[in-house]
Amino acid sequence: MSGLRRIPWALVLVVAALFVPALGSRFYTFVATDVAILALFAVSLNLLLGYTGLVSFGHAAYFGIGAYATGILMKKAGIPFLLAFPAAGVLAGLFALVFGFFCVRLTKIYFAMLTLAFAQIVWAICFKWNDVTGGEQGMPEIPYPDLAWMERLPLAGQLRTSDHFYLLTVVLVAACLWVLRRIVGSPFGRILTTIRENPERAEFIGVNVRRFELIAFVIAGAFAGLAGGLFGIFNRGVFPDFVYWSKSSEVLIMTILGGIGYFYGPAVGALVLLVLNQQITSYTQYWPFILGTILIVLLFAFPSGIVGALDAAARRLARPRRA
Amino acid sequence: MQRRTVLIAILALLLLVPPAxxxxxxxxxxxxxxxxxxxxxxxxxxxxxxxxxxxxxxxxxxxxxxxxxxxxxxxxxxxxxxxxxxxxxxxxxxxxxxxxxxxxxxxxxxxxxxxxxxxxxxxxxxxxxxxxxxxxxxxxxxxxxxTTTMEGRSIAEIVAKWNVKRIATISFDYAYGQDVTRAFVEHIKRIKPGVEIVDQQWPKLGEADYTPFINAQMAKKPDAVFSSIWGGHFLTFSKQAKPLGYFDAIKYNLIGAGEIASPEATKAMGAEYPVGVWGNSYDAFYWQDAPPAHRDYTxxxxxxxxxxxxxxxxxxxxxxxxxxxxxxxxxxxxxxxxxxxxxxxxxxxxxxxxxxxxxxxxxxxxGQLYGQTARDPKYPFAIMKPMTYVDPTKFMD
Known part of the structure; x- marks a missing residue:
């Protein structure tokens, strides 16, 4: 057991993920890119939901801002990805700072409603501002970043542009997750957990709760923005639907489904929800009914999420051997 | 134990079964x-x-x-x-x-x-x-x-035959509304230079309260109105416009883009439909002088x-x-x-x-079917009577 624990599983998974294009199916690469990006989006939400105990109903706002930022910079201004990608995080973070400033002044349901209100304002702007965002029709044809240099890499030479973009996505998402992991493991992350457990007590021992909540809000927003920046390119276009409340609820479902008590829980939730959605919609047009039923069963059967249930199962299997 | 069964069931569901x-x-x-x-x-x-x-x-x-x-x-x-x-x-x-x-x-x-x-x-x-x-x-x-251009121009061709001078427009403020309205206004000015666009209202898409827009428009005293308030939104709009005397003020000289005269739309609105306004539809099962193939298709x-x-x-x-x-x-x-x-x-x-x-x-x-809505004893909803198929070929760019 301890031997298994010493293996850096996350690293193994990243390396394994890099070999998905080698399977040769464009479809697998497509699904894997989608999962990787939305996993980052869901994990960024979990910094608020699972670690700080803040329920945000408007997390799609920062995802969308990041997508529009990268999209507009790359398509209209011709700025390279190297600058346009970090810009997504910075801009989303700045918006999170402004909106968060007001949101953290409220608690519980009022906090959630205000995050939703801000997200809907962002949506309205994206939907109406035809000259900049393309309005209702969005901005199709975001160019792929220039990845021709990847052709010189060993093994990656024969791959398509979408495969190259996938490799880039895996590396960037892995880097972002690593940073987030470091953040939640740091003393700062511990304070966030303290705030989640008991904000009054945290305040009592001298923690500036609002300020820490605001910092968490900005970090979560910035990483959601980075996920959005990647998603706009992957999706070959940025649309106002990215910012709509239904996107916020989708990521909330992913996070809760995977398990908010585990760092990688939301990533598993993203994988499960995407694959379920993909499979069910290709078999029946009554997918909302089937998907809804499955989600209800999952949430009832695994109140601590899928990862929580797997964790419990693993423990139960391990116990008799130890005894 | 129960949980494990559920888990296995879900894992089975997740297996990617390729279609045969x-x-x-x-x-x-x-x-x-x-x-x-x-x-x-x-x-x-x-x-x-x-x-x-x-x-x-x-x-x-x-x-x-x-x-x-x-x-x-x-x-x-x-x-x-x-x-x-x-x-x-x-x-x-x-x-x-x-x-x-x-x-x-x-x-x-x-x-x-x-x-x-x-x-x-x-x-x-x-x-x-x-x-x-x-x-x-x-x-x-x-x-x-x-296209929006063809739809706007088709309507302009119809309105050009009306005896009206002062025209107003009301459309949602987004891509479709703007494009179809622009096409209408440009074309009517070209084919009937005497007309004047006296007012343009731009409610937001899915507006719930049209009263201010309706009042502002009536104050400009238009003879006729071009609308692109489409589908179900037209129901909300006309419900609010009727009690304000909007349709009487313009003598029902309103022509709507966006399939407001389709059987679906008039059926949905039933008795509340402002019968007498003009509209369009992709098709109409009651089309009398249709090509023979249409009757068969219907x-x-x-x-x-x-x-x-x-x-x-x-x-x-x-x-x-x-x-x-x-x-x-x-x-x-x-x-x-x-x-x-x-x-x-x-x-x-x-x-x-x-x-x-x-x-x-x-x-x-x-093209599309255009016509004035009227009641017909044969149907419990309004139909277009008379109705014509407007062929856009001659005014396509």
Whole structure:
């Protein structure tokens, strides 16, 4: 057991993920890119939901801002990805700072409603501002970043542009997750957990709760923005639907489904929800009914999420051997 | 224990079971269309129209000796999802062609996917000019719906015959509303220079309270109004406008774009419909002086939908599938490059008569039915009487 624990599983998974294009199916690469990006989006939400105990109903706002930022910079201004990608995080973070400033002044349901209100304002702007965002029709044809240099890499030479973009996505998402992991493991992350457990007590021992909540809000927003920046390119276009409340609820479902008590829980939730959605919609047009039923069963059967249930199962299997 | 059973059940569900390979190798057509939410009201009959055509052609042995298989996916009326399902259809199901999309946001978004994957895409319903604008046009995109320009100009042609001078407009403030209104205003000024645009109101899409817009418009005393408050929104609008005396003030000289006179719309509004206003529709099952093929088509559709008053939306996808199959026949191949070439200048005998996809802009010369609404004792809802098919060929750019 301890031997298994010493293996850096996350690293193994990243390396394994890099070999998905080698399977040769464009479809697998497509699904894997989608999962990787939305996993980052869901994990960024979990910094608020699972670690700080803040329920945000408007997390799609920062995802969308990041997508529009990268999209507009790359398509209209011709700025390279190297600058346009970090810009997504910075801009989303700045918006999170402004909106968060007001949101953290409220608690519980009022906090959630205000995050939703801000997200809907962002949506309205994206939907109406035809000259900049393309309005209702969005901005199709975001160019792929220039990845021709990847052709010189060993093994990656024969791959398509979408495969190259996938490799880039895996590396960037892995880097972002690593940073987030470091953040939640740091003393700062511990304070966030303290705030989640008991904000009054945290305040009592001298923690500036609002300020820490605001910092968490900005970090979560910035990483959601980075996920959005990647998603706009992957999706070959940025649309106002990215910012709509239904996107916020989708990521909330992913996070809760995977398990908010585990760092990688939301990533598993993203994988499960995407694959379920993909499979069910290709078999029946009554997918909302089937998907809804499955989600209800999952949430009832695994109140601590899928990862929580797997964790419990693993423990139960391990116990008799130890005894 | 129970939990483990559930877990196993879910893992089993998650296994990617590839759809069984068909020995006959049908021609696969991907069909992204809104099939849930409010837009399903139109997406559903649109799917049925295509299904009717597929059933008919397969009964005759298909095309090139192969059957047609329609793979419908729910685009949820949003561009993001339409792109996702279209790429899934191409990458996973290996569809040969795409037919579908409903909104003006979905159409251009899927067009990009078609271009990148070099798959012929026929749009049956989206009207936005941008779909086939010169800078967006590519070899694989085709459209059998009217454009916003054609719709706006058709209405201008009708209004030009009215004895009115002071014209006002009311439209939603977004791409479709702006484009169709601009096309109307430009064309009416060109063909009837005496008219004056006295007022333009721009409520936001899905506005709940039209009162301020209605009052402001009435204050300018227009003789006639051009509206593009479409579909179900027109119900909300007319419910609020009637008690304010809006329709009486303009003597019911209102003409609406966006299918407000379709059987679906008048049926939905029932007794509340402001009978006397003008509107348009893709199709009308009660069309008296229609081409003979139309009567036959209506009877088949009526049987297929088990509805005596069948939908007016089905015709669009029926025509799109007709064009696709004729092009496959002409090309003698299912290769997208060859079919795309075959579609250029292709003329097809549709239930609404002969239509041609122009080589210049990949756009069919598709008109719509326009008419004044009236009550008819035969139906419990308003119909267009008289009604004419406005052929846009002479005023297309």
């Amino acid at each position: 390979a068909d020995a006959q190798k049908p021609i696969k057509v991907g069909f992204p269309m809104p099939l849930s939410g409010p837009a399903a009201l139109y997406g559903d009959p649109a799917l049925k129209g295509a299904q009717l055509f597929v059933e008919e052609i397969n009964a005759k042995g298909g095309v090139l000796g192969r059957k047609i298989e329609l793979l419908a996916r729910d685009s949820k009326a949003n561009a993001d999802e339409a792109v996702r399902v279209s790429r899934e259809l191409i990458l996973k199901e290996n569809v040969d062609f795409l037919v579908g999309t409903l909104t003006s946001a979905e159409g251009p978004a899927v067009s990009v996917v078609a271009k990148e994957n070099k798959v012929v895409f026929i749009a049956p319903i989206p009207k936005t000019d941008q779909l086939t604008a010169p800078d967006k046009l590519h070899p694989y995109i085709f459209r059998v719906a009217a 009877a088949r559709l009526s049987k297929f939908l088990k509805d005596d008053a069948p939908s007016s939306w089905s015709i669009q996808t029926y025509m799109a599938m007709q064009f696709l199959v004729e092009a496959i026949k002409k090309a003698g191949s299912t290769d997208s490059d060859k079919v795309a070439k075959a579609l250029l200048g292709l003329t097809v005998d549709t239930p609404h008569g002969k239509l041609t996809i122009r080589a210049k802009d990949h756009q069919a010369n598709r």
